[in-house]
Amino acid sequence: MVTFFPMPYQGETLYSMIARYHIWSGNLNSKATLRDLFNTTSVTAGRELPANINLLINNLPDKCTLTVDEIIKKHTLYKYYTAFLPSERATYIYDLMSEGNGSLIFTALGLCNNNMKIDSSLKYCNQCVESDRNNFGEAFFHIEHQVPGALMCQKHSAELYICNKSTQIKNRQEYLNLEFSISEKDTVVATLNKQIIEHQKKFGKDIDSIINGNFRFKEMNFFREHYLKELIHKGMAESRMKIYQQDLLRDFKNYYGNDYLTLLGCNFDVDNKYNWVTAITRKHRKSFHPIQHLLIIEYLNIDIKELFNSEYMEVRKKIYKSKTDGEKISYRERWSKLGKDYPNENTSFIRKLDKATYIWLNKYDKKWLAENSPVKKTYGHSKKIDWKKRDEEILQEVKEVVEAIYNSKEKPERATVGVIGRRIGKAYLLQKYLDKMPKTKEYLQEKVESVKEYQNRRISWVRENVTINGESEWIVMREAGVR
Ligand SMILES: [Zn+2]
Known part of the structure; x- marks a missing residue:
């Protein structure tokens, strides 16, 4: 039993609380701290999903009102890591954290066969450090900064820093106190740009819903069912059985870009049929990393709260049973x-x-x-899609984009099928299925620009926009990038 224990700050990790206890206790080494808090020295300093939490709670002073449940759900990454797991598995992990064997936790997540690189370095935001020092007199580790996949501080839209010390430390029983671990040598997790910030804002919102929401766990394949529904809606799949994997992979890559996927450890080769995007959309029994689910969810524009509140699978099962x-x-x-x-x-x-x-x-x-049905004779894969309707819809979208391109006051961009397709977010449709959309096709044939036409447009743009006082034609051409 200890006589005091720091009360957690909002959003602080348990790891950070113990690190603060260690300093306050005046203990000379981490073993003494472990003995104080856990009555044993065979505990490792878990950063994401720590174990032996029940032992800790039993050792806290009577007046301390912290509970096992509160610690696990609010001060560890439990909710993040179990959000996409079925309830039996999540309960098992909860039990391991509360009183079981901590060394089994990682295996229980089911991520052993996943190729994702696990990075458990500790992270912080400089602006949070400053404001925490102002408000509380000390800096501490925030849970939202430790979430794998987080590249920026949501509160400040600022870069996160890797606490260098946390990557070098050899002693797995030592708790680093942020206040004493910040170094000039610390480097950023990622240099932010506009694109990363946009994706990260969505990521942060979803993480917030998961960590602060109260959802029921879902069955295996619950998420896949929902992803499929959206893929069909997007025209990337025709049915459960038929997903246009190549279109999906290319469009997915196009949406995020290689750099962002690499930063999250989720990049893949479009030609490798064992890639995770294909796997997550097929019927599967394996677990995927929460980052992978979150990437699919953003890509499919799924509202995460609606998704988690949906009982679709459960209902289906109940009817089946009755x-x-x-x-x-x-x-x-x-x-x-x-x-x-x-x-x-x-x-x-x-x-x-x-x-x-x-x-x-x-x-x-x-x-x-x-x-047990006659083998389907295939007549192409367009049966369920109402192409006439789609043609009208796409035509409208294409018209808007084309007009925007031609009316833009910015430096001209050549109006090609690729550019137009990317602008409407449906490059694959225009590349692959243009023949099924005759109106759109005709319109595009008329509007798409030849190199020559584009050069002429650039030249007139330069003429209008670049101040030229008596300069020669040659300079205009050079500004326009035309030889
Ligand atoms: Zn911050």
Whole structure:
């Protein structure tokens, strides 16, 4: 039992609280601190998901009101790491942190086969350090800065620094106090630019929802189901079974860029079919790193609160369970009989003969239905997409962008299909499916600029915008980048 323990600051990590205790206690080495707090010296200084929390709570003074639950949920990365795990796994990790064996925690996350590099260096924001010193008299480690994937301080939109000492320290039992660990040699996690800041703002908002929200855990594949729904909506997939992986990979890369993905340790090779983006959209039993989920969520423009509040999977399962096996057998028999009676017909023909059976099986016994239906003859993959409607929609978007390009007062950009596609965020559609959208195609053919046309436009732009007093044609040409 200890006679005092620092009360946590809001958003402070447990690690940081113990580091502050260590200084206040006047203990000469970390072993003495461990003995004070845990009654044992066989504890390591967990930075992200520390263990033995129950032992610690039992050693705190009676007047200290901290609970195990509060520590785990508010002062460790538990909520971040378990947000996308099923509840049994999350509970297991909770138990390991509370009183189990800390060395099993990492394995329990299921990330061992994931190629993500785990970086557990400690991070801080200079402006937070300053304001914490002003407000509380000391600096401390903030939980939101330690979240893997965080490259900037959300509060200040400022660069995060890696506490150099935390990457060099050999003793895994030592707790670093931020106040005494800041060094001139500390380097930034990433140099921020406009693009990184934009992505990080979204990332920070999602992290905030996860850390401060109170969501129920989801089943395995819950997230995949939702991602698929959005992929279909985006035109990147036609059905559960058919995802246009190449389009998806290219568009995903185009959206984030190699640099950002590399900074997050999530870059991949489009030609490697074992990449994580493909894996996360396929039916899977493995875990993915929260960063990977968050990247998909931002890319698909999913509202994270709506996602976590959705009970879609649970509902589906409940209905499934309430159906009796007898019902299932009889529907299956009816479907199989139709298949035998009309061996040369396709699914849509058979479906019309007994709509009720089809609807029931499609709703409650989908997998069996897919496996026991005539093999689909494919007529291209455009069946479910209403291309006529899409043509109209895309045409509108394209028109707006094209007009913006031609009316812009900025230095001209050549109006190409690629540029227009990227501007509307649907480069893959224009590259691959233009033939399915005749109106858009015709409009583009008319508006897309040849090199010559573009050069002429640049020259007139330079004429209008660059002050030239009696300078020769040659200078105008050079300004315009035309030889
Ligand atoms: Zn800050």
